Amino acid sequence: MRQWIIFFLLVTTLAAVGCGGDDDVQEVTDNDLTDIPYDPKTYEIIVPCDYPEMPIPADNPMTIDGFELGRHLFYDPILSADSTQSCSSCHLPSGSFTDNLPVSVGIDGIAGRRSSMSLLNIGYVTQDLFWDGRSATLEEQALLPVEDPIELHHSWPAVVEQLRRHESYPEMFRKAFGISNTNEITKELAAKALAQFERALVSSGQSRYDRWRCETGFLLTESEINGLLLYTNEDDDHPGCTHCHSREAQLFSDFTIKNNGLDSVGPTVEDLNNFIDKGLGEVTNNVFDNGKFRVPSLNNIAMTAPYMHDGRFNTLEEVIDHYSSGGKTSFNIDPNVHSFNLTTEEKEDLIEFLHTLTDTEFMNNPAFQNPFEE
Secondary structure (H helix, E strand, C coil): CHHHHHHHHHHHHHHHHHHHHHHHHHHHHCCECCCCCCCCCECCCCCCCCCCCCCCCCCCCCEHHHHHHHHHHHHCHHHCCCCCCCHHHCCEHHHCCECCCCCCECCCCCECCCCCCCCCCHHHCCCCECCCCCECCHHHHHHHHHHCCCCCCCCHHHHHHHHHHCCCHHHHHHHHHCCCEHHHCCHHHHHHHHHHHHHCCCCCCCCHHHHHHHCCCCCCCHHHHHHHHHHHCCCCCCCCCCCCCCCHHHCCCCCCEECCCCCCCECCCHHHHHCCCCEHHHHHCCHHHCCEEECCCCCCHHHCCCECCCCCECCHHHHHHHHHCCCCCECCCCCCCCCCCCCHHHHHHHHHHHHCCCCHHHHCCHHHCCHHHC
């Protein structure tokens, strides 16, 4: 008799749980949201003097609620399979939105091949995102880390279901995008919100270099000016840095994809197949693109060590030594990478100038910090 009672209680309990779960799914993932006001207000991106206007796609205008939803998603570990990591795990404000590691490590403890890139002024990059240029837009880029097996290792269908069931996100999606029902929450809308947050990550205008350009009477030191002259010099003795890290629009990159001579694979076309990490070549399947990676911005460069796509250089001194050596042999090395001589003082001056690009005001901006720690 006792066994039958236990069996009966077990069956009825399971039945109750099962019915309750079905009711919850219906109630939460198919829930009308039209009683929540939808009144989008423009999020205005303030840029420093002489910076270009931020390009905003017509199908994803910046709104205050869209930015705020993106900020929450960026810092929320709900995007990872085990809820231990978020986008911010590899893009921390304290490192100018990098993790200051040679290569990033995902939720399964597996190290990737590449260093996390700074997100400062990332909204100005309108093509060739990631080191290898695999994504054309921020919206497209935002979709990939979630399902990458060595990053967040989740699935978008599961993430979307979690967002639809969440106590706060349905209302936030409603306010950001005007959806009428929780079942309208999609990965595409999540990516749009993330892209809005990332577009807002613009220089504050408070670096020494920006203040020198914009504020009457603000002066750089003699060493910093000498470093600037070396940076922009383009004669045969010293080719300067602006061939790749253009000062145009104050972004310190032309955002092209180049082989900057990091690895010696041999002088012939056939040798291009010897790159361990083929970079752009993995995307295009064009052998001439092997070993090419995107030119990063130098804004906040002193805060983003280690350097290069694989974090092989720990200091700016090592980076300058690499370029002054002329790089290593490969058929498609960029022609602007060739040897030059710098005195010890000149190297120090160049590094002093690079430090004028440090923007701690940007990194400490309260609007860009983790909302779950406020």
